[in-house]
Amino acid sequence: MDWSGSDPRYAGSLRSALTARLIDQGALRSGPIVAAFRTVPRHVFVPNVPPEVAYTDDVVLMKSDPTGAAISTVSQPAVVAMMLEQAAIEPGDRVLEIGSGGYNAALMSELAGLDGSVTTLDIDPEVTERARRTLTEAGYSRVRVVRADGEFGCPESAPYDLILITVTAGDIAPAWFDQLSAAGRLVVPLRLRGQTRSIAFDKNGDHLTGRSDVLCGFVSMQGAGANYERVLRLYEDKVVLRADEDQPIDIEPLEGVLLKPQTVEWSGILLDRNETFSNLDLWLACNFPEYCVLSVKRSAVKSGLVGPALRWGGSAVVEDETLGYLSSRPGPAKHLVELGARAHGPTAPALAANLVAQVRAWDKDYGHGRGPTFTAHPRSTPADELPIGTHITTRHTQLTISWP
Ligand SMILES: C[S@@+](CC[C@H](N)C(=O)[O-])C[C@H]1O[C@@H](n2cnc3c(N)ncnc32)[C@H](O)[C@@H]1O
Incomplete structure (x- = not known):
């Protein structure tokens, strides 16, 4: 059944209630992000579920692999909200999202405004086809939808003020760093020793400096950057x-x-x-x-x-x-x-x-709230140029975890 045509007033009241819950639990804090949540019709992006489910704070499964493992979802609203708070999008920002579903791209389009731009990219043609259709239906046809492997970013519309990844990454792809503007931000759910944390990094010359991190969970990256446990x-x-x-x-x-x-x-x-x-x-x-x-x-x-x-x-x-x-x-x-x-x-x-x-x-x-900070350098960086901390070397990156 396709629920995307549900009564807009009913959907709107469910959306207001979900937004209020996200504010109460602290996931939504900033005025413009709250306004975007009140505006974007999530039910249009998850036409496979009734509006009551679309406006529950839960992930919606869109596609599984033959073993039954989730490979595409529309993300949980609380996680979307926390990552948008980390991303701090300003009007006029040029944004690249890797991992499409439509919903988050629409929220980011509200935040970047008419002077900004949003490109959303997915490896799966079924997902890009759905994202393109639902974004148009919801009134966000200005969002550019591209089918490609996110490992290589989207050089055609680079540089970006923000690259936001919505799929679990085991590494930071060099293309993401290269395609950021000089003061660009990268928000990425990075899996580290069994835990996935969405880390907000700021580009800082030849490396990335972590600004905040929150625990989260996403489906695993496919393609050239796939990284298996x-x-x-x-x-x-x-x-x-x-x-x-x-x-x-x-x-x-x-x-x-x-x-x-x-x-x-x-x-x-x-x-x-x-x-x-x-x-x-x-x-x-x-x-x-x-x-x-x-x-x-x-x-x-x-x-x-x-x-x-x-x-x-x-x-x-x-x-x-x-x-x-x-x-x-x-x-x-x-x-x-x-x-x-x-x-x-x-x-x-x-x-x-x-x-x-x-x-x-x-x-x-x-034990009482002070967590570590994260810094990411290219893998080729000499050891004596890395900050003090624990160094984790991945295919492309030297990640330093420093405890204050
Ligand atoms: C959690 S979903 C994205 C949710 C979406 N941002 C939303 O608005 O709710 C993750 C998506 O990442 C995609 N994906 C996985 N590996 C990818 C890759 N290497 N490049 C681009 N997309 C990828 C999957 O096909 C899936 O659709």
């Missing part, structure tokens, strides 16, 4: 480790490690159950080169095979034949948990103690 099965499909392509982690020596005696060490560090551990996870990733993400099925937790900090898994470290991971137990009050570490294998006591020492170090200096 390595999935290492530790126990059937119930306990798996996930690592980035550049991490030389070998799990062969870990065969049967979960059945070996366990060392448990508690840190005395208490966290609110509802707090995110994302900065702690990144801190551990910066301090343990063989950091990976442990994903577990509920049945593996129930059977006592693993006891991770979060019921779906979390931070883990591999050292030769030893596996350690972040764990938690109930704290002195219902809303609190105490963090600790569990480890199995020949050096389990040392690894559990090291993990706990790093949890304490993080809590002392960074």
